[in-house]
Amino acid sequence: MNGELFDEVPLLETIPMADADVRFMRRFYGPALAAQHMRVLLDEIAWRQETIVLWGQQHLQPRLSAWYGDAGSRYSYSGITLEPHPWTATLLRIKGDIEQVTGHRFNSVLLNLYRNERDGMGWHSDDEAELGPEPVIASLSLGEARIFHFRHRTRKTGKPISLTLIDGSLLVMAGTTQKFWRHAVDKESVSRDARINLTFRHIVPAR
Ligand SMILES: O=C(O)CCC(=O)C(=O)O
Numbered sequence: 649m650n651g652e653l654f655d656e657v658p659l660l661e662t663i664p665m666a667d668a669d670v671r672f673m674r675r676f677y678g679p680a681l682a683a684q685h686m687r688v689l690l691d692e693i694a695w696r697q698e699t700i701v702l703w704g705q706q707h708l709q710p711r712l713s714a715w716y717g718d719a720g721s722r723y724s725y726s727g728i729t730l731e732p733h734p735w736t737a738t739l740l741r742i743k744g745d746i747e748q749v750t751g752h753r754f755n756s757v758l759l760n761l762y763r764n765e766r767d768g769m770g771w772h773s774d775d776e777a778e779l780g781p782e783p784v785i786a787s788l789s790l791g792e793a794r795i796f797h798f799r800h801r802t803r804k805t806g807k808p809i810s811l812t813l814i815d816g817s818l819l820v821m822a823g824t825t826q827k828f829w830r831h832a833v834d835k836e837s838v839s840r841d842a843r844i845n846l847t848f849r850h851i852v853p854a855r
């Protein structure tokens with residue numbers, strides 16, 4: 649852990665993980681502001697259930713999603729390309745708050761809406777070329793708490809790491825986190841309310 653990225657930010661607690669730089673802030677937003685943002689985003693975001701292609705087969709993703717950002721921050725993964733919608737006032741406000749706390753700039757955000765316990769996200773790393781070699785990804789959670797799992801790609805001896813991403817919390821992944829670790833949000837068997845997750849990213853323009 650080199651600790652260079654956020655030395656000036658004591659509010660972000662470091663999660664001890666080998667080959668990674670992961671910080672967590674339990675209360676980035678208090679409950680009132682978190683609830684207000686959640687209400688607005690549920691209403692104003694152009695939520696879609698995307699189809700992705702895996703091994704030549706089409707699947708509906710088990711969640712809704714949407715891509716917002718600067719024009720030109722086009723993003724491709726698993727056979728789909730997302731053109732960003734223009735920023736809304738609420739998204740710009742959240743982006744500004746996160747930039748202030750992390751000291752990093754972002755030009756796009758992927759929003760995910762987990763409607764209930766049957767929605768989730770499979771194991772992956774956010775390591776697409778347009779994110780650059782050591783991306784900083786800031787992930788804000790609103791609404792129902794869900795468990796976020798990390799698993800190292802090659803060290804089989806280390807324990808998997810799980811974090812409960814509560815309403816209003818901020819998780820920041822930087823350095824070699826994406827290179828060495830995968831992460832996932834499992835489906836659950838007990839009833840869960842809606843959760844929105846926003847992952848702010850910096851897309852490096854293609855070519
Ligand atoms: O919902 C989450 O906390 C994770 C989202 C995520 O991993 C992603 O958007 O790449």
Ligand SMILES: [Fe+2]
Nearest residue numbers: 772773774831
């Ligand atoms: Fe991710």
